Every structure is written in structure tokens, then in C-alpha cells.
Amino acid sequence: MRLRVSPGTPSPYPLPRRGRGVTLRPMLLLGVAAILLASQEAWACSVCAGDVESPLTKGAMAGVLVLVGVVGFVLAGMAGTGLFWIQRSRRAGHDSSSSRTP
DSSP, rough: OOOOOOOOOSSSSOOOSSSSSSSSSHHHHHHHHHHHSSSGTTTTHHHHHHTTTTTTHHHHHHHHHHHHOOOOOOOHHHHHHHHHHHHHHHHHHHOOOOOOEE
């Protein structure tokens, strides 16, 4: 169902007005960001700010490397699957670069 409005009639769905001062939401977000960035704890975690040679720091670094390896392995598997599908499609004769015209 379409709503018909004649040109002189005001719209039942008025558009929001722009340029009417500063709203509360951007100011609130700016304030929260300023508080978070100003605190010393936001700049480094206890592991990073501690001793570089401690076992806790070495364990955290090893954990990060394991997670990066897992993500890389999954992405490589997805890329390999895509390449396998392309190769299989070309062998079957369904080359995507060729276009049929009726």
C-alpha cells in the first residue's frame, strides 16, 4: 500500500532536522573516549607493562602465536578449497571467463 501525499500537505513522516546544535550522543561518546584514552591502564595490560623476560609474558606471546597460526591455517584451507573448486570447474568445462550468448 502506497501513501499518497499531495504536494502542499506536510509529510506524516517528517525528516530529522540537521544543523540544530550539538546532540547529546556524540558528546557522550567523545567524553567516554577521552576518559578511556586518558587513563594509564588503557595503554598497556599488566602483562605488556611488566617484565619482558617473565614466564607470564612469554606464555602470552606463545598463545598469540598459536592463535595466529590457527587463523592462518583456516584461511589457507579456505583459499585452497576455492582454488580446488576453480580447478575442478575448469576441468569439467564450466570456465567462468567464457560467456554464452543466446
